[in-house]
Amino acid sequence: MATLLVVHHSPTPRTLEIAQAALEGTRLEGLEDVTVVERNALEATIDDVLAADGYLLGSSVHFGYLSGALKHFFDTTFNATHEATKGRPFSYWLHGSYDSTGAEIAMQQITTGYGWKLCADPLVFLGEFTAEMRNAATELGATVAASC
Structure with a gap:
């Protein structure tokens, strides 16, 4: 059985809605053999990263950059995990205002350092979260889960 680690920082209703849509995608029919482990970016650990076969990451965007919480996740797990997890599939979503x-x-730079392989085009949402974006987030979750 494969394990997908979903790490996100979703501090607002809009970013939480994106995370929930992506998580729904990881639970679609046909993906029963994938165990999904969801972690807040400030709570994800080295052991979580090492135990996973793939990764789905999500972040709000502040002032054009990643949330401090997701950056903290990368800062605290990189040295202990990047060699062991090289080549594993991942993708991500980002949401910002402008x-x-x-x-x-x-x-791109951080995940290149990990050596992870992009398995689905990332989603970047700006502004309001539409039904079309919700469907895209659900599809992203399903695609990454199926790639594990």
Whole structure:
């Protein structure tokens, strides 16, 4: 049985809605063989990362950059996990009000350092969260779960 680690920082109703839609996707029919472990970015541990076969990450975007909580997750797990988890599948979603450029660049650089392999196009949402975006987040969750 594969394990998918979902790590996110969802401090607002809008970002929580995105996280919930992505999590719904991880539980669709046909994905029963995937165990989903959900962690708040400030609570995820080295053991969580090492035990997972794939990763789905999510963050609110503040001032064009990743949330401090998701950055903290990366800072506290990188040294102990990046060699052991190289090549594992991942993707992510980001949500901001007006600009996500810095967050997108950071995600690319950080996950390149881990050596993880992008298994689905990341989702970047700006502004209001629409039904179309909700469907895309659900599909993202399903795709990453199926990649484990």
